[in-house]
Amino acid sequence: MSKTYTIAVIPGDGIGKEVTPWAQQALEKAAEGVADFTYEPFDLGAERYLRDGAILPDDELERIKKTDAILLGAVGDPRIKAGILERGLLLKLRFALDQYVNLRPSKLYKGVTSPLADPGDIDFVVVREGTEGLYCGAGGAVRRGTPQEVATEVSINTAYGVERVVRYAFELAMKRRKHITLVHKKNVLVNAGDMWQRIVDKVGEEYPEVSHDYSHIDAATIYLVSDPSRFDVILTDNLFGDILTDEAGAVVGGVGYSASGCINASNEYPSMFEPIHGSAPDIAGKGIANPTAAILSAAMLLEHLGFDDAAKKIHAAVEADIEELGSTQRTTEQVGKDILARI
Amino acid sequence: MSKTYTIAVIPGDGIGKEVTPWAQQALEKAAEGVADFTYEPFDLGAERYLRDGAILPDDELERIKKTDAILLGAVGDPRIKAGILERGLLLKLRFALDQYVNLRPSKLYKGVTSPLADPGDIDFVVVREGTEGLYCGAGGAVRRGTPQEVATEVSINTAYGVERVVRYAFELAMKRRKHITLVHKKNVLVNAGDMWQRIVDKVGEEYPEVSHDYSHIDAATIYLVSDPSRFDVILTDNLFGDILTDEAGAVVGGVGYSASGCINASNEYPSMFEPIHGSAPDIAGKGIANPTAAILSAAMLLEHLGFDDAAKKIHAAVEADIEELGSTQRTTEQVGKDILARI
Ligand SMILES: CC(C)[C@H](C(=O)O)[C@@H](O)C(=O)O
Numbered sequence: 001m002s003k004t005y006t007i008a009v010i011p012g013d014g015i016g017k018e019v020t021p022w023a024q025q026a027l028e029k030a031a032e033g034v035a036d037f038t039y040e041p042f043d044l045g046a047e048r049y050l051r052d053g054a055i056l057p058d059d060e061l062e063r064i065k066k067t068d069a070i071l072l073g074a075v076g077d078p079r080i081k082a083g084i085l086e087r088g089l090l091l092k093l094r095f096a097l098d099q100y101v102n103l104r105p106s107k108l109y110k111g112v113t114s115p116l117a118d119p120g121d122i123d124f125v126v127v128r129e130g131t132e133g134l135y136c137g138a139g140g141a142v143r144r145g146t147p148q149e150v151a152t153e154v155s156i157n158t159a160y161g162v163e164r165v166v167r168y169a170f171e172l173a174m175k176r177r178k179h180i181t182l183v184h185k186k187n188v189l190v191n192a193g194d195m196w197q198r199i200v201d202k203v204g205e206e207y208p209e210v211s212h213d214y215s216h217i218d219a220a221t222i223y224l225v226s227d228p229s230r231f232d233v234i235l236t237d238n239l240f241g242d243i244l245t246d247e248a249g250a251v252v253g254g255v256g257y258s259a260s261g262c263i264n265a266s267n268e269y270p271s272m273f274e275p276i277h278g279s280a281p282d283i284a285g286k287g288i289a290n291p292t293a294a295i296l297s298a299a300m301l302l303e304h305l306g307f308d309d310a311a312k313k314i315h316a317a318v319e320a321d322i323e324e325l326g327s328t329q330r331t332t333e334q335v336g337k338d339i340l341a342r343i
Numbered sequence: 344m345s346k347t348y349t350i351a352v353i354p355g356d357g358i359g360k361e362v363t364p365w366a367q368q369a370l371e372k373a374a375e376g377v378a379d380f381t382y383e384p385f386d387l388g389a390e391r392y393l394r395d396g397a398i399l400p401d402d403e404l405e406r407i408k409k410t411d412a413i414l415l416g417a418v419g420d421p422r423i424k425a426g427i428l429e430r431g432l433l434l435k436l437r438f439a440l441d442q443y444v445n446l447r448p449s450k451l452y453k454g455v456t457s458p459l460a461d462p463g464d465i466d467f468v469v470v471r472e473g474t475e476g477l478y479c480g481a482g483g484a485v486r487r488g489t490p491q492e493v494a495t496e497v498s499i500n501t502a503y504g505v506e507r508v509v510r511y512a513f514e515l516a517m518k519r520r521k522h523i524t525l526v527h528k529k530n531v532l533v534n535a536g537d538m539w540q541r542i543v544d545k546v547g548e549e550y551p552e553v554s555h556d557y558s559h560i561d562a563a564t565i566y567l568v569s570d571p572s573r574f575d576v577i578l579t580d581n582l583f584g585d586i587l588t589d590e591a592g593a594v595v596g597g598v599g600y601s602a603s604g605c606i607n608a609s610n611e612y613p614s615m616f617e618p619i620h621g622s623a624p625d626i627a628g629k630g631i632a633n634p635t636a637a638i639l640s641a642a643m644l645l646e647h648l649g650f651d652d653a654a655k656k657i658h659a660a661v662e663a664d665i666e667e668l669g670s671t672q673r674t675t676e677q678v679g680k681d682i683l684a685r686i
Pocket residue numbers: 075076086087090091242276530531561
């Protein structure tokens with residue numbers, strides 16, 4: 001008998017609601033016979049907030065903590081002031097569940113047209129720190145709204161937090177092409193940048209087979225356009241990882257193909273899997289959002305739970321689907337069904 | 344008789360030394376009959392630092408303050424720890440001379456091959472704040488080198504500093520296609536982002552002809568790849584401006600064509616003009632660096648001093664040169680001579 005896993009499902013806002021059901025179906029089908037899933041749905045996001053003012057109530061967070069993993073759609077709604085849902089829901093989950101590895105693979109699939117004239121072979125993973133840096137919510141403002149206003153944002157970085165994600169990146173590199181590029185801005189952010197570099201150098205000594213180099217964030221945005229195939233594992237902080245993975249999504253033909261995992265690699269709390277795209281209010285409700293990234297998040301969830309073969313089924317189905325039909329206009333449902341049929 | 348201007352010349356490191364003389368020659372030739380220049384050279388950069396430990400001595404800074412403008416090549420050398428020259432020389436100049444507008448035009452010239460398959464018409468200007476944000480050097484570390492190390496970086500933003508650069512951007516937009524895109528990350532950096540947005544909204548009311556919208560930094564890196572022609576004036580903070588202008592440089596075919604001005608728009612101190620590329624140690628000494636960006640910096644210097652016609656001569660010469668010869672391999676000297684011949 002196969003084990004049953006409880007998955008928290010947070011479809012969230014906009015197209016998040018449209019793509020998440022396809023991720024669930026892909027999960028089921030790929031894991032048939034090896035794992036079963038029960039779903040615990042959570043009504044969190046803009047609608048809920050507008051209805052009763054709740055963002056992420058404590059008791060719901062506690063229930064989420066008891067699940068085995070989380071599938072998330074997207075969070076964000078133009079009716080709500082920027083930051084409220086992002087910091088109160090999405091980032092709160094990442095921080096409360098100590099999801100310190102934000103794992104974001106970028107791959108140019110056969111059949112997808114990159115906006116680059118000569119993209120080459122693109123296949124890298126960004127290992128983005130997920131619980132520190134400028135995302136920690138430190139900072140404030142004085143004399144708000146006056147000509148004397150001062151607003152600060154504080155990036156807090158700890159050796160503890162950096163070392164664990166650095167170790168994760170080296171382990172990952174060992175399973176890949178054994179090359180890490182640390183991205184930071186150590187010529188300006190000398191305190192944090194210097195610490196990152198020292199820790200990478202130190203941990204790197206334990207992995208003599210893995211080479212590592214360094215790129216400033218500004219230069220890295222150039223390489224993503226001029227020579228993206230140079231990258232294998234990109235290791236970086238929370239903000240730079242946010243920026244680079246969106247640019248990477250564009251370079252591999254759109255964020256519609258990019259999934260991500262917010263991973264608590266020590267397994268004290270559930271990890272969370274989500275497409276890197278947002279709630280896309282401009283196309284929400286039209287039934288045209290591409291569910292591929294959500295489906296790929298399901299594959300990452302399966303890998304995380306140890307079902308590598310089931311995850312491979314999804315990857316193979318997605319690759320075949322894109323290669324054959326990637327350039328045709330399809331509805332969410334069509335893409336979902338086409339991929340499911342191949343799993 | 345034409346007026347004489349004193350220009351501080353800081354060739355700096357690597358290819359900075361190779362391209363700066365061409366900027367001076369272009370300046371002279373374009374301004375013939377309308378302005379004269381005397382040059383005050385400053386031996387600042389890696390060589391000087393390695394020789395006598397000096398980075399930017401006070402008396403030299405005072406002499407620089409007395410000049411009319413500064414031509415800078417590039418700063419940075421792999422023999423020197425990241426941050427020392429950048430913060431001690433380049434950023435110290437920007438801050439000490441209160442160069443609060445970092446102006447960075449991006450244009451795809453006819454004859455240049457963009458790495459994008461379908462770049463469209465690219466012609467925008469990034470107005471980057473130059474004296475605040477994460478560049479202010481606030482932050483520190485405790486328990487350095489131990490497992491308990493904590494390193495911080497503080498972004499300081501003031502209404503005073505933001506409003507003056509916002510006003511500059513609106514004035515600039517009035518002379519262009521009248522559209523501003525504010526780029527920030529206000530869904531995470533809520534204190535600073537909210538202040539930027541409020542000030543843009545407020546100043547925007549004084550410019551009803553100028554439309555403005557907003558993009559998160561991560562989304563902006565996507566647009567630069569997927570639809571760069573949507574931008575006219577991009578207005579952003581110090582760090583985001585650094586990142587976006589490098590990516591923009593890549594998109595318009597390489598930072599070899601991108602010049603910048605570090606401008607004290609209230610004219611209390613001299614403004615500084617520099618290519619956005621770095622010292623490029625990998626190609627330094629080979630005589631192959633492209634002097635176009637440095638020459639375009641000379642044009643920006645001329646515009647700043649009010650010599651628009653002279654500046655136009657340089658722009659026209661550069662455009663003609665690139666259109667005709669942009670795709671041929673040439674040495675620094677050849678490109679320099681070719682452009683000069685057209686001025
Ligand atoms: C919505 C936002 C807070 C989030 C982030 O910045 O991390 C998103 O851009 C992402 O990349 O997951």
